[in-house]
Amino acid sequence: MTDTQTQPQHAETDDARSDLISRVRTILGRRTEGRAVALLSVVVVITAITEPIVFTSYEVTLGRIALIGLVALGLTAVILMGELDLAVASTLAVSGVIMASFESITIGILAALGTGLLIGVVNAFFVIVVGINSFIATLGMLFFLRGAAFVISGEAPVRLANVDAGIAFGRPLIGPLSPRMLIFIAAFVMLHIFLTRVRAGREFYAVGGNREAAHDAGIPVTRRVFTGFMISGFVASLAGVINTLERTAADPTAGSAVLLASFAAAIIGGVLLNGGRGSVFGTLLGASSLGLLQVALTLSGVQVDVQNIVIGSVLLLAVITDPSSLRAAAGSMRALVRSRSGP
Amino acid sequence: MTNDTSTGTVSAPKPAALEEKLEEQAFKLSAWMANQGIFIFTAALILFAAVFIDGFVSLPNITDVFNRAAPIGIVAAGMTFVVISGNYLDLSVVAQVATAGVVLIAVSNETSIPVAMLVAVVIALAYGLVNGVAVGVFKANAVIVTLSTTFIGLGLLRWATGGSIYFGPSDGAIRAFGATRIGPLPLAMILFVVVTLILSFVLTRTTFGFMVRSFGSNREATRLSGVSTPWVVIGAFTVTSLAAMLGGFVLAAFSNTAVSAMSDGYDFRALAAIIVGGTSVFGGRGSVLRTLLGVVFVSVLTNIMVLSGLGFGIQQMAIGLLIVLAVSVDALARKATGA
Numbered sequence: 001m002t003d004t005q006t007q008p009q010h011a012e013t014d015d016a017r018s019d020l021i022s023r024v025r026t027i028l029g030r031r032t033e034g035r036a037v038a039l040l041s042v043v044v045v046i047t048a049i050t051e052p053i054v055f056t057s058y059e060v061t062l063g064r065i066a067l068i069g070l071v072a073l074g075l076t077a078v079i080l081m082g083e084l085d086l087a088v089a090s091t092l093a094v095s096g097v098i099m100a101s102f103e104s105i106t107i108g109i110l111a112a113l114g115t116g117l118l119i120g121v122v123n124a125f126f127v128i129v130v131g132i133n134s135f136i137a138t139l140g141m142l143f144f145l146r147g148a149a150f151v152i153s154g155e156a157p158v159r160l161a162n163v164d165a166g167i168a169f170g171r172p173l174i175g176p177l178s179p180r181m182l183i184f185i186a187a188f189v190m191l192h193i194f195l196t197r198v199r200a201g202r203e204f205y206a207v208g209g210n211r212e213a214a215h216d217a218g219i220p221v222t223r224r225v226f227t228g229f230m231i232s233g234f235v236a237s238l239a240g241v242i243n244t245l246e247r248t249a250a251d252p253t254a255g256s257a258v259l260l261a262s263f264a265a266a267i268i269g270g271v272l273l274n275g276g277r278g279s280v281f282g283t284l285l286g287a288s289s290l291g292l293l294q295v296a297l298t299l300s301g302v303q304v305d306v307q308n309i310v311i312g313s314v315l316l317l318a319v320i321t322d323p324s325s326l327r328a329a330a331g332s333m334r335a336l337v338r339s340r341s342g343p
Numbered sequence: 344m345t346n347d348t349s350t351g352t353v354s355a356p357k358p359a360a361l362e363e364k365l366e367e368q369a370f371k372l373s374a375w376m377a378n379q380g381i382f383i384f385t386a387a388l389i390l391f392a393a394v395f396i397d398g399f400v401s402l403p404n405i406t407d408v409f410n411r412a413a414p415i416g417i418v419a420a421g422m423t424f425v426v427i428s429g430n431y432l433d434l435s436v437v438a439q440v441a442t443a444g445v446v447l448i449a450v451s452n453e454t455s456i457p458v459a460m461l462v463a464v465v466i467a468l469a470y471g472l473v474n475g476v477a478v479g480v481f482k483a484n485a486v487i488v489t490l491s492t493t494f495i496g497l498g499l500l501r502w503a504t505g506g507s508i509y510f511g512p513s514d515g516a517i518r519a520f521g522a523t524r525i526g527p528l529p530l531a532m533i534l535f536v537v538v539t540l541i542l543s544f545v546l547t548r549t550t551f552g553f554m555v556r557s558f559g560s561n562r563e564a565t566r567l568s569g570v571s572t573p574w575v576v577i578g579a580f581t582v583t584s585l586a587a588m589l590g591g592f593v594l595a596a597f598s599n600t601a602v603s604a605m606s607d608g609y610d611f612r613a614l615a616a617i618i619v620g621g622t623s624v625f626g627g628r629g630s631v632l633r634t635l636l637g638v639v640f641v642s643v644l645t646n647i648m649v650l651s652g653l654g655f656g657i658q659q660m661a662i663g664l665l666i667v668l669a670v671s672v673d674a675l676a677r678k679a680t681g682a
Contacts, residue, residue: 086486126667131674135431135486136624140667143611147659155656252656260494263487273484305501312494319483319491328482332573335566 032270032277035321036285039268039314043289047296054296059176065291066184067239069284071262072269073184073191074235076283078228079266080195081208082275083127083134085229088236088262089255090145091119095237096250097149100158105165109241116237119145120230128225149252158250166248180242187235192280204228208275260308264315265290267322274324290314370679376672381621381633385640392647399650406527412642413531414440414594416635419613420539421586423634424546424579429559429626430478430485432614433580436587438496439470440606443591445500447517448509448601456516460592467588470496471581479576493610500603511599521596531593536635538589542582543631555579560627608659615662616641618669625677641665 047054054061071088078085095112102108119141126137160166172178177185194201206214207224215221239258244250269286271278290311297307319325392399418436425433443463450459470492477488511517523530546552554575558565566572590609595601620637622629641662648658 084484084486126671130671131678132667132670133431133624135484136670137667139432139486139611139614140663140670142663143666144660144663147656147661147663150656151654151660155654260490263490267487273487303502305498307498308494309498309502312491312498315491316477316488316495319487320477320481322481322483325481325483329480332480332482335571335573 032272032279032323033282033285034270035318036269036282036289040285040289040292043292043296047292051296051300053299054292057299059172059178061292061295062176062181063178064295065288066180067243068258068261068265068291068294069287070184070187070239070242071236071258072265072283072287073187073280074232075262075266076269076271076278076280077191077195077204077231077235078134079208079271079273080204080275080278081225081228082211082273083225083228084138084273085123085232085236086135086138086259087119087123087141087145088232089259090142090149091116091233091236092240092243092255092258093149093250093252094119094145094152095240096244096254097153097158097252099241099244100160100250101152103161105160105162112237112241112244113234116233116235116240117230118233119237120233121226123233124226124229127229128222146252153250153252155252157252160244160248160250163248166245169242169245180246183238183242187238188280188284191231195280200224200227205276208272208277210276257304257308260311260315261290261294262287264311264318268314268318272322272324273319367679370675373672373675374679376676378621378676380672381619381636381640384619385636385643388640388643388647392643396647396650399646402527404646404650406524406529408642408646409527409532410529410597411645412638413529413535414590414597415609415612415616415642416535416638417538417593418583418587418590418609419616419634419638420535420542420631421583421590422613423542423617423622423629423631424555424582425485426614426617426622426624427546427559427626427629428555428576428579429562430576430579431624432485432489432610432617433474433583433587434486434489434610435470435474435492435496436583436590436613437606437608437610438493438500439467439584439587440591440594440609441601441603442466442496442500443588444595444601444605445504445509445603447592447595448511448599449504451515451517452509452511463588463591464585467584468581470587471584472577474584475577475580476573478580479573497603504603506603508600508602511595511601513599515599517596518599521593521599531597534589534593535638538586539631539635542586545582546631551575551578556627558626608662611662611666612641612645615666615669618666618673621673623673623677624670625673 071092075085075088095115098115099108099112102111123134123138123141126132126141127134130137169179173182195204196202203214203219203224206217206219207221211221240250240254243254265286266278266283267273267286268289269278269282269284271283293310293314294307297310320329398404418440422433422436425431443466446463446466447456447459450462474485474489474492477483478485520530525533546555554565554570555578558570558572558575562572565575591606594605616637617629617634618624618637619640620629620633620635622633622637644661644665645658648661
């Protein structure tokens with residue numbers, strides 16, 4: 001008697017449980033940040049055991065995360081649309097040099113940020129109007145701007161005219177948070193709101209997912225691509241301004257190390273290179289794990305060369321463990337096996 | 344601002360028919376430039392240099408141009424395979440050239456030249472395999488993959504050498520190869536022409552070359568026709584790696600020294616030569632002989648800038664601009680032919 005009564009109840013809770021599990025699974029399946037979470041956990045655990053100083057000197061760590069993260073945030077906007085902006089590193093260098101060449105710090109900052117926007121417009125023009133693949137167009141810009149940074153600076157670091165402003169900029173503003181950290185948080189929040197709550201930002205996903213369909217649905221694809229490249233150019237020049245202020249000098253060779261780390265941050269954070277998937281939150285996780293990793297390596301006395309090997313390997317792993325890459329690899333393997341056993 | 348650019352072409356005040364005709368002619372012009380332009384441009388550039396640049400037409404200068412063109416040319420000839428296969432480029436040639444040069448000098452100082460070459464071949468095959476598997480099997484983006492292998496490779500090289508410079512023996516075979524020349528032609532230049540001819544034969548006359556070209560123009564069709572596409576990509580990257588290794592040998596022999604920073608800028612100089620020559624970055628179209636012409640163009644242009652006393656920064660800007668312009672012409676030409 002009791003059996004027959006409890007049976008359906010059991011089934012009901014089972015149903016509810018499997019329902020919950022399946023719902024959690026769908027939510028998790030929709031998320032793209034898995035690899036970033038995995039890398040972050042591994043890095044946190046290992047550094048907590050071997051190099052706990054990374055967490056006690058959190059100002060350094062947070063600064064590093066903000067440095068990588070800011071450029072990666074701008075990249076996220078472009079990669080979401082299935083494009084790439086390789087010029088960010090040179091944009092950072094050029095805008096820093098331009099800023100330092102002005103006497104007045106306000107005019108310098110405005111000129112630098114304007115340069116970033118302009119570079120974004122030029123990139124987008126070549127990509128969407130002329131129709132060059134963004135990898136090649138921004139690669140050309142990368143070389144062009146690197147040369148421009150050398151020419152403007154006279155092939156030597158430019159000292160900031162107003163050194164006091166730079167020193168003041170490096171001081172913590174609220175609690176332990178330096179202005180750099182606050183700018184990064186503001187940029188993160190703004191971009192997150194833009195991409196999840198604003199219509200224009202939501203359309204970035206549509207443009208990246210299927211450009212033809214987005215165009216047919218009435219989304220102004222050209223304008224969105226321009227917006228994306230302008231965001232990435234602006235954010236990269238912002239990073240250049242912050243760097244120049246903190247170091248009180250602009251280095252024309254700056255940015256090549258940031259390039260690698262920020263790409264790795266965005267890609268490991270789950271921003272799909274083909275576009276349409278990814279989130280700013282994932283980029284933040286990616287930037288955090290790479291920032292922690294870099295600071296931990298530096299503090300344990302690992303040379304820059306070896307750090308480059310580690311970050312390069314992380315980036316290589318990140319692109320080949322992309323879900324679509326793994327699927328492609330499985331398909332290729334099947335094809336290989338079939339061609340072997342075939343006639 | 345963005346609004347203007349997106350609608351600017353539509354709202355021109357000309358009659359539609361005339362505008363269409365003009366546009367068509369502009370497209371035709373860019374198609375012609377993409378195909379035949381390099382011949383005219385190279386000839387014009389050399390003529391310009393001969394007339395206006397002091398010291399361009401002199402035996403030492405021409406030998407110098409050849410000496411500098413040879414290693415870049417060998418690298419570019421190999422990289423043409425990756426570009427034609429539709430995988431943009433191989434950025435890691437920078438790391439590969441430097442590694443081959445350092446290995447040739449450093450290892451041959453300890454053992455012998457054949458051993459050093461063998462080590463370099465193994466390293467080149469490893470590069471080709473890693474890049475090729477990541478791009479061909481995992482279908483990862485070639486730019487990102489080779490960017491990361493550049494950092495890994497240069498990191499390993501600098502870590503192993505500590506950034507030190509290696510000198511070859513002053514009476515060794517490496518020095519002899521670098522110094523020998525026939526008339527104004529250094530041995531390296533002859534090697535470059537031979538490599539170009541061999542690679543051109545491979546690309547146009549062999550099954551592998553046909554597969555690379557066919558994969559570049561239509562991946563899906565190539566796969567469906569029963570070609571094992573991962574091997575095609577691995578093969579293209581391996582050809583590039585072996586050429587980059589030869590380029591490293593030549594570069595090291597030229598000065599009889601090797602250092603990890605000696606190949607800075609080889610990635611984009613080689614890319615510029617390939618694209619200016621008329622090989623399409625969209626894949627499928629191009630030839631190694633065109634790359635030879637592109638190398639001449641880029642080398643003469645660089646030489647003119649050096650002779651005119653322009654700095655490294657301006658040179659970089661010019662090559663960057665050249666890449667963007669050449670690809671723009673290519674892109675417009677594709678629109679013209681409707682490909």
